Structure formats: C-alpha cells, structure tokens
Amino acid sequence: MTIHSNRRAFLKGTGAGLVIGVMLPAMAKAQQKSGAMAALATDEIVEGTFAPNAFVRVAPDDTVTVLIKHVEFGQGTYTGLSTLVAEEMDADWGQMRATSAPADVTLYANTAFGIQGTGGSTAMPNSYMQMRKAGAAARAMLVSAAADRFDVPAQEITVSNGVVSHEASGQSARFGELAEAASQIEPPVDPQVKDAKDFALVGTDVPKVDSRAKSDGTAQFTLDVYRDDMLTAMVVHPPKFGATLASHDATDALKIPGVVKVEAVSQGVAVYGENTFAALKGRAAIKAEWDESGAETRSTEQMMADWAEAAEGDGKEVTNKGDAKAALAEAATTHEVTLEFPFLAHTPMEPLDAVVEIRDDEAEIWMGCQMQTMDHGAFAKVLGMPQDKVTLNTMLAGGSFGRRATGDSHFAVEAAEVAKARGKGATKLLWTREDDIRGGYYRPLTVHKMKGGLDADGAITAWDHTIATQSIMAGTPFEMMMKDGLDPTAYEGAQELPYAVPNHRLGWAQMESPVSVLWWRSVGHTHTAYAVETFIDELLAKGGKDAVEGRLALMGEEQAREAAVLKRVADMAGWSGQKGFGLAVAKSFNSYVAEIAEVEDRDGEPHIVNVWCAVDCGVAVNPNVIRAQMEGGIGYGAGAALYDAITLGEGGSVQQANWDSYRMLRIGEMPNIEVSIIESEADPTGVGEPGTPPIAPAVANAWRTLTGERMATLPMVPIAQV
Amino acid sequence: MAITFTVNGEERRVDVDPDTPLLWVLRDELRLTGTKFGCGIAQCGACTVHLDGTTRRSCVTPVSMVEGAEVTTIEGLQSPEARAVQDAWVGIDVPQCGYCHSGQVMSATALLEGNPSPSDQDIDEAMAGNICRCATYHRIRQAIHTAAKTLEG
Structure with a gap:
C-alpha cells in the first residue's frame, strides 16, 4: 500500500508560502464533488492548487484542504481547525477536507510549546487565531483574484458558501475556478479576521470530517x-x-x-x-x-508506604499563605485524610x-x-x-x-x-497490549496527606497539604519548564484553591523510582482535583454546610467562572443535597468544569447512574465536539477511578497484563450524561482533558453521602487479586 | 497449509500456518485493514467480524476454524441494518479516535439483524464485549436506537 506516496511530493514545496504546481495524478478529478460531506482528504493533489500559506490548499475541483498540525486522536482537531478556516474563508462546509501536516517545526509549531506537538489541551487555543488568519488570508487572495477577473473593486465583492460574487455586475466564481489566479496574488501581511458576531460556522455543530471514515473501516491508522x-x-x-x-x-x-x-x-x-x-x-x-x-524491586504496597511516610513531612514548599500549622493548632475541629492513588496505564485502543x-x-x-x-x-x-x-x-x-x-x-x-x-x-x-500495560509511562503513584481546621462556627481556617509523587518532567526535555526544582504537574490544581481559606500550605515530596511516569489525561488534576474536592466536601459537611452553597460562599470575584459552572450544574441536576448525589468543580487547562454524579450502591460497589456537567471553555467552536469531549473525559476518569490500578507485586513485576486484569469501563457502566456549555466570548480553552478531573471526586462525594464511607484509596472497587 | 473460505462474498485461499488468528490473515494476507487489533485475547472486540452471520472475535479464531465458512468484515457490510447503523454513527458523530468502531459497528449490526428493536439492556448486553477508550458508549446506545427506528421505516 502506498497511501502516502503523493503526500511528500505535495508537501515538499509548501514551505515557502505560495506554491506550486505538483504533477497531476489522473485520479484527482474523480474525487471532486464526492458528496456534500466534509471529509478526510485524499492524497491526490492537482496542478493549479492554490496554497496561500502552510495550512490551506484550494484545489481546482473546489475542495479546500486544511493541513492540521496536531495529531487527531479523537479530540476532534481535524474538525475544529477546519471549521476555523472554513469560517474565515466563507467556505461551504461540504467542500472542506482535512489532512495531517508534515513534521516541520518551522511551519507547524504549537505556539504554546515552541515545538510541533499536541498536549495540554492546547490544540484549539493555540491554533485559534493562527487558523483563522490562515483562512482569512486565503479569502483575501481569492477576493483579489476575483476583483481582477471581474474588473471590479475588491471591496464590492462578497463571499458565501465557497462562491465569490460581485452582485452589481452579476459575476461570480467558485473558489476552485479562482485557485490558479489567486496563486499569483501577494499574501496579505495581517489578514483581517471576522467579528465573533459574524460567525456562521463557529458555534454550530458542523458534522465531523472523519465520522464516515471511522464508521466504515476506511480511516487509516x-x-x-x-x-x-x-x-x-x-x-x-x-x-x-x-x-x-x-x-x-x-x-x-x-x-x-x-x-x-x-x-x-x-x-x-x-x-x-x-x-x-x-x-x-x-x-x-x-x-x-x-x-x-538497577531495577525497581519494591511492590506497590512498599512504595505506597514509602510515599505515605514522605507525605507526613512538608516536602518542598509550593504554597505558603498565612500560617496553616498555627491555624491548625488553634482550630476548634480538625480533619485529617491520607489519600492513595495507584499507577495508571493509559491503554489507548491502538497499541x-x-x-x-x-x-x-x-x-x-x-x-x-x-x-x-x-x-x-x-x-x-x-x-x-x-x-x-x-x-x-x-x-x-x-x-x-x-x-x-x-x-x-x-x-x-x-x-x-x-x-x-x-x-x-x-x-x-x-507493541501488544501486554507491552502497553506493562510498559510503564504511568500516571504516577501518589499519596496526599491533608489536614484541615475549622473554627467554632464551622468556617475553614487551615488547609495543610503534602503531595508525595514522582516528577513527570525531571530528566526529560520538559525539565526546562520546571522552576526552582518544582514540577507543576505534580501539584497543579492544588496550588491555589478556588476557595477562600486564610491559611494554606502545600508541599511536594518528590519521590524517585525507576518506574517511568507520564501525563495521563488531565495530568496532575487526576489526583489533585480528587484531593481538593473530596476534602472541601468533607470540611463543609463537618461545618454543617451544603456542598454547593458552601463552595459558592468561599468563592470570590476571581472565581466567577467556577461559580457559574457550579450554579449551572446544580440547576441541571436539581441539586438539593440529596443522598447519592455528589459534586466537584475544577479548573484545568484554563477551562472550568463542574459535575454532579448520581450514584447507586450495587452490591457494595458504586454504580454511576447520571452525570450532569457544565463547562466554560470560552467560545464554543463546535459544541457537539465539546459535549463529546466532556462525555469521553467523564467516562475515562470514571473507569479509572472505579476499577483501575497498575500494581507491582513482590520483586517489582507488574501484576496486570491485558484488559482481563486491567478492567475497562464498559457500556453498561457508562452513565447517562447531560452537558451544558456556558455561553462565552472569551478565547477558546481546552476541552480534551478538563472533563476528567471532577468525575472521580463527584462520585466519591456521592458515595460518602450515600453510605457514610470515605473512599481514601483508589480504585473504588478493589481490583481482582492477581 | 492452504485454507479456503469466503470473505465478503468472495472465495479466498490462503497458505498460512493454520494456527494464525483470522485477524492477522485478514490484515496481513488479505489487506482488509478495517478489522483492528486491540488486545489479542477477546477482551475488547476491536477485531469483531461476522462468521456465518454471528459475531466472532477474529483475534482468537484460528484460521483453520473458518475453512469453508463465510466471513464478513467491516469492508463487506451490506445489509440494511449495517447501513442504518453506519448512518446513525455518522449522524450523531459517534466516533472519537475511531479505532474501535469497526468492531462496534460489526456488533451493533449483528444485534439489529437479530433484534430489530433492542432495549437499553439488550444493547448493553450485546455491546458489552466492545471496549471504547474514548467512552463513546452513550452515543453508541443512542445511535443503535436511531438505527432501529430508521429500519422500522
């Protein structure tokens, strides 16, 4: 199979801006008008293709192909970034195609990283203006070409659904007809993008470009x-x-x-x-x-004990506001928890x-x-x-x-x-599934030690917190993102609380092991949101306060967006502090998500019946994709919290091997999910990861109200003995 | 050893180790790449095909077992049920990464071919063997109901 044989030829010349007649494979014409669906691009490239910049190709057959610099692995970036280009070009969605950009850091760097790569839920945020400008530049050049052809002033020209028109003279041309002429136009230096109020595609559920290929077996992995x-x-x-x-x-x-x-x-x-x-x-x-x-020979049990011992100390200072220890000593009531989080494997479907x-x-x-x-x-x-x-x-x-x-x-x-x-x-x-499950690069095994203090009125006065976990960044090229020996991925989400607590200390005990660790959907938030949101829930309960009202009372002006998602989700779920309902709110990757879980006790194990989710991720470029990411993030987080642990046995060998011993959430365990998106004009923020952090603490909080038991050790359902 | 069986309506003859899982014969020999590898031990359903009309995990099916049998893969799906399932999948954008969905579509199609109006519980039972790490499960459920309604006419 030589599915990509033309891609290289196509892409080689595209670096320099305007391009490029690549040789014409005969098949290309057959691809045109293959239906009114946006789709994955085929690799054929035709002579006369208009390439205004590194991201947009307009072929004579009227297709507009967007080169996507991010990997598409389910988050919908092919659709999202193509939508931005289509929006600014005033293209018809049916003419849009998406394909992968080549590896070339000079053209395709993630503007948040400085290198080409995908992560941290940045695909949409870092591409938002870049792709809009790429589309706007293409549009401006097509309009210029049309103005020349129609012999009319450019400002009298309108564009709609991929057709460039001059109303007064009755002339019009499709993008494809203008492609060759547009190639001769100088690209604008700073193309003008639309006002948000003029968006026609952004904010709508345009159909995804890859759904058909991913439903009929033709998508190529x-x-x-x-x-x-x-x-x-x-x-x-x-x-x-x-x-x-x-x-x-x-x-x-x-x-x-x-x-x-x-x-x-x-x-x-x-x-x-x-x-x-x-x-x-x-x-x-x-x-x-x-x-x-040089091997790790400790078992998970031994490591957990070592981590817990380290968490008893203060660790390296991350946050020190007020005097948490003094406030604890003076508190009328104190509350202490130790939380244990196991290693987790990611196990993507494709090894x-x-x-x-x-x-x-x-x-x-x-x-x-x-x-x-x-x-x-x-x-x-x-x-x-x-x-x-x-x-x-x-x-x-x-x-x-x-x-x-x-x-x-x-x-x-x-x-x-x-x-x-x-x-x-x-x-x-x-790699086989066994290689994957036993191959390391896990979400780090982590222990949290938390101490809280309340005054006589039930107000929270002290929050003293140490996290024992390995560094994900140390010893990798990402180490340059660490400051003062601190790896933010170890404690992000616990560093600043969204709640007004006058005395707050956070420390990080950096643990060492030959076991390789890595970011796992939502990174540090996988455990910090659980720690913060179960602890605040318990402290509020101890102080006799409602979980929603109590949180809102501790949020200030700076937490307006957290408060908004919290209020929205409480309305959606009809919150009244019912038994079996639990909530959590977390800001991650600059997005705000609140979730309420309704949980049943099924033979001593939690079963999640319903989840309500409110998300504020700025401009909702494609609400359907955002809902899908919240649903998926909830399912992913729920499955791990309920069932998953990678454990090392005596001597240090991994005890799980495949999906028979590393249990996956299945369809009957998936809750019903309702998602609501906060209307916003703020620049878009991440959606791939932020759905995950709140679900585990929401379930734990629900379980506590239902049974009185705190879930201090994850997973919630004990793993099968290996 | 030569083994002859029918794939997507066409007779095929392969000369391979008879223990070779059908999955790898379909992929490596016949280049039918829609059927995916996920676990190799019949846990995830990414390799689901139809064998004489019922779902089968091709990763644990030695090719010697299918001598003379009829195998249908995602590439050969043609029934009205299959079309309804695939249209419903596209209609509500079920797939995310998409890797498991050949298997999901194979299982959903077989379900509707045997049960034209499945309940949620029927769906959960029929689809329990198909893992989706993107957790598209509740859209899968919804799409199967939609496909069933489409078929009702």
Whole structure:
C-alpha cells in the first residue's frame, strides 16, 4: 500500500508560502464533488492548487484542504481547525477536507510549546487565531483574484458558501475556478479576521470530517500501513523497570517459520517476522536473561508506604499563605485524610506502533505521532540521517490520553533502533497490549496527606497539604519548564484553591523510582482535583454546610467562572443535597468544569447512574465536539477511578497484563450524561482533558453521602487479586 | 497449509500456518485493514467480524476454524441494518479516535439483524464485549436506537 506516496511530493514545496504546481495524478478529478460531506482528504493533489500559506490548499475541483498540525486522536482537531478556516474563508462546509501536516517545526509549531506537538489541551487555543488568519488570508487572495477577473473593486465583492460574487455586475466564481489566479496574488501581511458576531460556522455543530471514515473501516491508522517487503517486529522487554538485557538465546525463535531475524536492541530483543503471527510466536520463543541490579524491586504496597511516610513531612514548599500549622493548632475541629492513588496505564485502543522505511539515504516514517519535533529528532539521530532526509507522516492515532507524548521519545527511539538493526526496507514495530500495560509511562503513584481546621462556627481556617509523587518532567526535555526544582504537574490544581481559606500550605515530596511516569489525561488534576474536592466536601459537611452553597460562599470575584459552572450544574441536576448525589468543580487547562454524579450502591460497589456537567471553555467552536469531549473525559476518569490500578507485586513485576486484569469501563457502566456549555466570548480553552478531573471526586462525594464511607484509596472497587 | 473460505462474498485461499488468528490473515494476507487489533485475547472486540452471520472475535479464531465458512468484515457490510447503523454513527458523530468502531459497528449490526428493536439492556448486553477508550458508549446506545427506528421505516 502506498497511501502516502503523493503526500511528500505535495508537501515538499509548501514551505515557502505560495506554491506550486505538483504533477497531476489522473485520479484527482474523480474525487471532486464526492458528496456534500466534509471529509478526510485524499492524497491526490492537482496542478493549479492554490496554497496561500502552510495550512490551506484550494484545489481546482473546489475542495479546500486544511493541513492540521496536531495529531487527531479523537479530540476532534481535524474538525475544529477546519471549521476555523472554513469560517474565515466563507467556505461551504461540504467542500472542506482535512489532512495531517508534515513534521516541520518551522511551519507547524504549537505556539504554546515552541515545538510541533499536541498536549495540554492546547490544540484549539493555540491554533485559534493562527487558523483563522490562515483562512482569512486565503479569502483575501481569492477576493483579489476575483476583483481582477471581474474588473471590479475588491471591496464590492462578497463571499458565501465557497462562491465569490460581485452582485452589481452579476459575476461570480467558485473558489476552485479562482485557485490558479489567486496563486499569483501577494499574501496579505495581517489578514483581517471576522467579528465573533459574524460567525456562521463557529458555534454550530458542523458534522465531523472523519465520522464516515471511522464508521466504515476506511480511516487509516499506523497499524494499517503496509509496505512492500515489510517485516513486523516485536520486542521482548525487560520484566522489571530499570532492568537491562544481559544475554539472550534466539535458537528456538529462529526455527519458527516466518521468523527471519533476531537482534538485540537497547530496549530488549527484537524479533522480526514476515507477518505479525510469526513475530508473536518468535518473541514467545526467545530466552532472555536480565540484569536487574538497577531495577525497581519494591511492590506497590512498599512504595505506597514509602510515599505515605514522605507525605507526613512538608516536602518542598509550593504554597505558603498565612500560617496553616498555627491555624491548625488553634482550630476548634480538625480533619485529617491520607489519600492513595495507584499507577495508571493509559491503554489507548491502538497499541503503540510505527512503520519505518529505510531507503538508500533517506527514511520515511508513519506513526500516530503526538510530539512531532521531538520524535522527528529522535528518529533522525538514531538512524544517523539529517532531519531533512527523514519524513515523518503523522497518522490518525487510535487514542493517546497522553501516552504518545513522551519526553524521551522512547517509542520513536525503539522503532528507529529496530528498523536500523533490520537495515534497508520497511519495518513495522508493534507493541501488544501486554507491552502497553506493562510498559510503564504511568500516571504516577501518589499519596496526599491533608489536614484541615475549622473554627467554632464551622468556617475553614487551615488547609495543610503534602503531595508525595514522582516528577513527570525531571530528566526529560520538559525539565526546562520546571522552576526552582518544582514540577507543576505534580501539584497543579492544588496550588491555589478556588476557595477562600486564610491559611494554606502545600508541599511536594518528590519521590524517585525507576518506574517511568507520564501525563495521563488531565495530568496532575487526576489526583489533585480528587484531593481538593473530596476534602472541601468533607470540611463543609463537618461545618454543617451544603456542598454547593458552601463552595459558592468561599468563592470570590476571581472565581466567577467556577461559580457559574457550579450554579449551572446544580440547576441541571436539581441539586438539593440529596443522598447519592455528589459534586466537584475544577479548573484545568484554563477551562472550568463542574459535575454532579448520581450514584447507586450495587452490591457494595458504586454504580454511576447520571452525570450532569457544565463547562466554560470560552467560545464554543463546535459544541457537539465539546459535549463529546466532556462525555469521553467523564467516562475515562470514571473507569479509572472505579476499577483501575497498575500494581507491582513482590520483586517489582507488574501484576496486570491485558484488559482481563486491567478492567475497562464498559457500556453498561457508562452513565447517562447531560452537558451544558456556558455561553462565552472569551478565547477558546481546552476541552480534551478538563472533563476528567471532577468525575472521580463527584462520585466519591456521592458515595460518602450515600453510605457514610470515605473512599481514601483508589480504585473504588478493589481490583481482582492477581 | 492452504485454507479456503469466503470473505465478503468472495472465495479466498490462503497458505498460512493454520494456527494464525483470522485477524492477522485478514490484515496481513488479505489487506482488509478495517478489522483492528486491540488486545489479542477477546477482551475488547476491536477485531469483531461476522462468521456465518454471528459475531466472532477474529483475534482468537484460528484460521483453520473458518475453512469453508463465510466471513464478513467491516469492508463487506451490506445489509440494511449495517447501513442504518453506519448512518446513525455518522449522524450523531459517534466516533472519537475511531479505532474501535469497526468492531462496534460489526456488533451493533449483528444485534439489529437479530433484534430489530433492542432495549437499553439488550444493547448493553450485546455491546458489552466492545471496549471504547474514548467512552463513546452513550452515543453508541443512542445511535443503535436511531438505527432501529430508521429500519422500522
């Protein structure tokens, strides 16, 4: 399969602004008018395509293709960014196509990071003006071209649904008809974007560009890339974190028909098969010895005890407002909790995979790549090629939830090493589910120790808090984002409370382990929102206050947006402090989300019946996508809080292996969800992650009102003994 | 070993290790890539195909088992139920990352082929074997109801 063979030719020349007649494949015309649905782009590019900038292509067949610099892994960025371009161009939604931009930091950097990459729920916020301007520039050039052709002043021209018109003279032309002429127009320096009040597409539920391809099996993921003479490789990985390969014996593996090669690589032993099954069988037949001298040998139980001991201390100072310890000593009532959070694996549906094809002096890679600039550099370095000889195609990715964004590019390094050891030709590296679940890069195991004080009137006077957890950033290129030795991902969400508490201390006890850790959908908020929102709920209850009114009373002017989502969600759920209802509110990734969960006790386990969710994420570019992200974020957070833990047994081996022992939320466990979006004219903020933080504490708070039990250890449902 | 079976109405002959899971024969040999790999142990349903009309996890089905059988993959879905399911999926934008949805659509189609008006509980039971990490579950439920209504006429 050579699905991307034309993409490179297409994209090579696009850096310099105006482009570009690429050769004309005969098929292109057949693609035109393939229905009135926006869609994924095909790769054919036709002569006379208008390329006003790095993001927009207008083909003579009237299709407008948007090059998306972010990976599409379910968050809807293909649709969202295409909507912005279509809006500013006054295009018809049906003519829009989306495709992945190449890896090129000079053109496609995330303006929030300075490198090309996706994460931190920034895809829409960092692209909002950039994509609008890209669309506005294209529109201005098409209008100029039309003015020349119609011989009328540009300001008398209107554009609607992809048609450029001059009413007085009755002349009009479609975008496609103007594409070639527009290519001769100088791009505007600072194109004018629309007033929000004139938006026609932004704020509406335009249909997603990729729903059809993702419902009929035609959407192409990395797994679906097949190249001529491609080998499939699997790697035998160390059984413990920090262990390294001492020796291996490939004799039995090489006897298996279809196994063509075995090579030691830094990550373990690579087995190459003519097909996937040969690689699987070959891998199972490898005998390997490991050097475990640097390995983590503690069990989860031992680590939890070590973390809890560290949390008894103050840790490094993060927040110190007033004097929390003195206030605690003077408090009329005190309340203490220790909360335990396990390691969590992300387990995206598509396991990690990549195809690397090495040719004479260049290489091409297909991967659902989330950090293009870093992975691109890693591929080039390992392959020993200049970066401009290494083409990185970002594929649709079957989920990520943070897993594909690694500071050390470990998977790119492994794929490159495995391909290099094979030599010329194409190699697909495929991780199995077991590799994924046992492969580390987990949400860090974390312990929170919290002490609160109330005065005689039930007002909260003291909040003393230490978080023991590993750093996600330390030792990676992201370390440059740390200040004063503090990694904000360890405590974000607990640093500043949305509640007026006069004496507040937060400390971070930095823990160390060879177990690799990573951001997991909503990062630090996965545990801080739980800690803050269950603790405030308990303190309010102790002070005899309602969970909604009590929170609102502690919110000031600066918390107007938190208060608004809280009030909205309370209205939606008909909140009256009912038993079995619990709420939580959290600001994350600059968005504000409040959720109320209605929970039932089913044989001693919580079952979430309903969830109401109110979100303020600024301008709602596509409300349907935002609702979908809230639904998905709630389901993702709920599943983990209810059922999931990665645990290390005696000696340090992971006890889970696949989805039989790492339990996933299934359809019968999914609550009904109602989402309401706060109307806003503020610039858009994140939606991929902010739905996740409030759900676990909302469920815990509901469970406490229902049963009187506090859920201090996650997951809520004890995991099956392995 | 040569094995002959029907895929999407066409007779195919493959010469592979008879233990090879049907999933990898469909993908690696026949290049029918709509059927996905998720777990390899029949836990997630991403590899769901129809075998003689009923759902089957192709990742745990040795290809030797399908000798002479009729296999339908997402690429070969043609029934009115399948069309209604896929249109309903698109209509409310069910997929997010999309990776599991070949399997979801296969399971939903089989459900409607056997039960034209499933209840929520029927849906939960029929779809329990299909994991979606994006948690599109309640749209799946809604889309199946929509498809059932469409088929009623």
